[in-house]
Amino acid sequence: MADSRDEPLVLGIETSCDETGVGIVRGTTLLADAVASSVDEHARFGGVVPEVASRAHLEAMVPTIQRALKDAGVSAKDLDGIAVTAGPGLAGALLVGVSAAKAYAYALGKPLYGVNHLASHICVDQLEHGPLPEPTMALLVSGGHSSLLLSTDITSDVKPLGATIDDAAGEAFDKIARVLNLGFPGGPVIDRYAREGDPDAIAFPRGLTGPRDPAYDFSFSGLKTAVARWIEAKRAAGEEVPVRDVSASFQEAVVDVLTRKAVRACKDQGVDHLMIGGGVAANSRLRALAQERCEAAGIRLRVPRPKLCTDNGAMVAALGAEMVARNRAASDWDLSADSSLPVTDPHVPGHHHDHVHEVSKENLYS
Amino acid sequence: MLLLALDTATPAVTAALHDGTAVVASSSQVDARRHGELLLPAVDRVLAEAGTRLDAVTGIVVGIGPGPYTGLRVGLMTADTFGLALGVPVHGLCTLDALAYASDFDAPFVVATDARRKEVYWARYADSRTRVTEPAVDRPADIADEVAGLPAVGAGALLYPDTFPRAHEPEHVSASALASLAAEKLAAGEELPAPRPLYLRRPDAQVPKNYKVVTPK
Numbered sequence: 001m002a003d004s005r006d007e008p009l010v011l012g013i014e015t016s017c018d019e020t021g022v023g024i025v026r027g028t029t030l031l032a033d034a035v036a037s038s039v040d041e042h043a044r045f046g047g048v049v050p051e052v053a054s055r056a057h058l059e060a061m062v063p064t065i066q067r068a069l070k071d072a073g074v075s076a077k078d079l080d081g082i083a084v085t086a087g088p089g090l091a092g093a094l095l096v097g098v099s100a101a102k103a104y105a106y107a108l109g110k111p112l113y114g115v116n117h118l119a120s121h122i123c124v125d126q127l128e129h130g131p132l133p134e135p136t137m138a139l140l141v142s143g144g145h146s147s148l149l150l151s152t153d154i155t156s157d158v159k160p161l162g163a164t165i166d167d168a169a170g171e172a173f174d175k176i177a178r179v180l181n182l183g184f185p186g187g188p189v190i191d192r193y194a195r196e197g198d199p200d201a202i203a204f205p206r207g208l209t210g211p212r213d214p215a216y217d218f219s220f221s222g223l224k225t226a227v228a229r230w231i232e233a234k235r236a237a238g239e240e241v242p243v244r245d246v247s248a249s250f251q252e253a254v255v256d257v258l259t260r261k262a263v264r265a266c267k268d269q270g271v272d273h274l275m276i277g278g279g280v281a282a283n284s285r286l287r288a289l290a291q292e293r294c295e296a297a298g299i300r301l302r303v304p305r306p307k308l309c310t311d312n313g314a315m316v317a318a319l320g321a322e323m324v325a326r327n328r329a330a331s332d333w334d335l336s337a338d339s340s341l342p343v344t345d346p347h348v349p350g351h352h353h354d355h356v357h358e359v360s361k362e363n364l365y366s
Numbered sequence: 367m368l369l370l371a372l373d374t375a376t377p378a379v380t381a382a383l384h385d386g387t388a389v390v391a392s393s394s395q396v397d398a399r400r401h402g403e404l405l406l407p408a409v410d411r412v413l414a415e416a417g418t419r420l421d422a423v424t425g426i427v428v429g430i431g432p433g434p435y436t437g438l439r440v441g442l443m444t445a446d447t448f449g450l451a452l453g454v455p456v457h458g459l460c461t462l463d464a465l466a467y468a469s470d471f472d473a474p475f476v477v478a479t480d481a482r483r484k485e486v487y488w489a490r491y492a493d494s495r496t497r498v499t500e501p502a503v504d505r506p507a508d509i510a511d512e513v514a515g516l517p518a519v520g521a522g523a524l525l526y527p528d529t530f531p532r533a534h535e536p537e538h539v540s541a542s543a544l545a546s547l548a549a550e551k552l553a554a555g556e557e558l559p560a561p562r563p564l565y566l567r568r569p570d571a572q573v574p575k576n577y578k579v580v581t582p583k
């Protein structure tokens with residue numbers, strides 16, 4: 001391996017939801033991960049308000065870029081590229097980041113890479129555990145997504161095996177937290193209560209786990225309704241709701257299905273490792289149960305530290321660096337934000353470039 | 367001096383370069399849904415037309431609205447980031463003021479742009495350089511008395527002839543007018559506003575209603 005300074009130095013911008021993230025990486029090395037969150041402004045609404053998020057991104061962008069450069073100790077003129085989340089996400093929020101990235105890349109004379117938010121969630125693990133195995137099995141779980149993805153090359157080939165047919169896992173956490181009056185966001189607070197509760201106290205349903213159900217799809221809507229009904233029945237009977245046991249039992253139902261299906265996908269596809277990413281990957285019980293089940297199945301588990309699982313700019317920079325390393329075509333100056341960018345498009349190449357040349361893997365970082 | 371002017375607060379996506387004496391290049395396209403895609407190529411075009419590069423720019427002025435938020439932010443974010451990368455000052459200027467400047471009126475008149483939702487962003491002017499009211503957002507019928515008898519410019523005026531029977535061109539703002547007005551003000555030693563958006567409305571945010579009971583009655 002050559003001097004690490006030969007690896008691409010990339011700044012990544014992420015604004016798909018409520019975090020303004022700016023990260024800087026060199027190849028697979030994390031140099032800076034600056035995040036400004038507007039989560040407190042959304043708390044009283046019980047969910048992310050798109051216009052509030054967009055306004056906050058505009059205010060936070062320049063200071064967050066400055067902080068990232070300072071943390072990384074690099075100069076903007078030394079960057080090899082600017083990457084940005086082009087989608088999927090909230091349209092107005094994405095547009096702020098895309099506008100900033102385009103202006104920054106243009107002003108600095110650097111190539112621009114519009115990349116996919118979901119592929120970035122997978123690629124971020126390179127900053128923690130080194131280059132991704134190929135193929136990589138990834139379980140992505142957040143407030144917006146619950147998907148099983150198989151990728152042979154994170155810059156060009158991401159295949160969806162399954163996804164939620166209704167609510168995302170993180171959404172279910174938020175909704176149950178609201179029913180329990182625990183505030184927003186629901187994930188961290190339910191995780192905390194669940195640690196003091198009994199996961200077997202209440203038998204909540206496991207969605208789509210029947211023999212004829214799709215093997216890799218998820219459903220959390222029925223679970224959400226069952227938990228809400230159970231709580232209402234307690235309240236109607238004038239009994240106290242055992243918040244800890246409800247939290248633990250609900251959480252167990254979610255992570256049981258997630259890990260069961262992820263491990264099954266690995267076995268079916270003959271993949272001997274599993275990557276878990278997205279905000280819900282910060283959940284302590286998901287991490288523990290995945291570890292336990294992967295070990296039992298002889299699968300190597302890769303989960304980045306919690307701060308890299310939630311939305312951030314470093315994950316965008318990580319995928320951008322991989323785009324540079326593999327000679328992927330840069331995006332054009334008319335790059336648009338695409339709120340429903342398909343998971344199968346890891347990036348948005350420009351129309352005016354030559355065809356992408358496949359680079360042999362041996363050439364990477366060497 | 368080389369001033370780059372941008373405005374995305376109205377359906378117009380517009381950019382211009384001003385050398386301190388005159389506008390040397392400009393671009394205007396009207397497409398309310400594609401601000402994000404059109405702005406950077408427009409900047410690239412005006413620089414090429416003027417035979418220069420972005421790093422020759424000594425200052426930036428951007429229309430701060432009022433305007434529909436999503437488009438408005440494209441210009442502001444672009445200007446902010448150019449300023450960061452180039453290390454040059456970024457100024458704001460009220461978009462309605464640039465429309466007023468382009469109208470060339472020397473008597474009282476009104477500028478009104480389309481605020482959607484059957485409302486207009488508007489302000490009253492004593493002449494093309496002098497605004498006399500703060501920019502506001504209102505239903506046309508509610509301000510009929512305040513604008514009665516006055517000529518008016520802007521898409522908001524053209525859209526509501528009942529309230530603005532004397533509506534004129536220009537319909538949309540041009541960065542040329544924005545640049546010229548900014549150059550004039552800077553030459554006169556005037557301080558321009560900060561490049562922060564004039565939203566004039568609070569974000570639409572419904573506090574979720576009490577959690578919906580799902581148990582069948």
Ligand SMILES: [Zn+2]
Nearest residue numbers: 121142278311
């Ligand atoms: Zn995410």
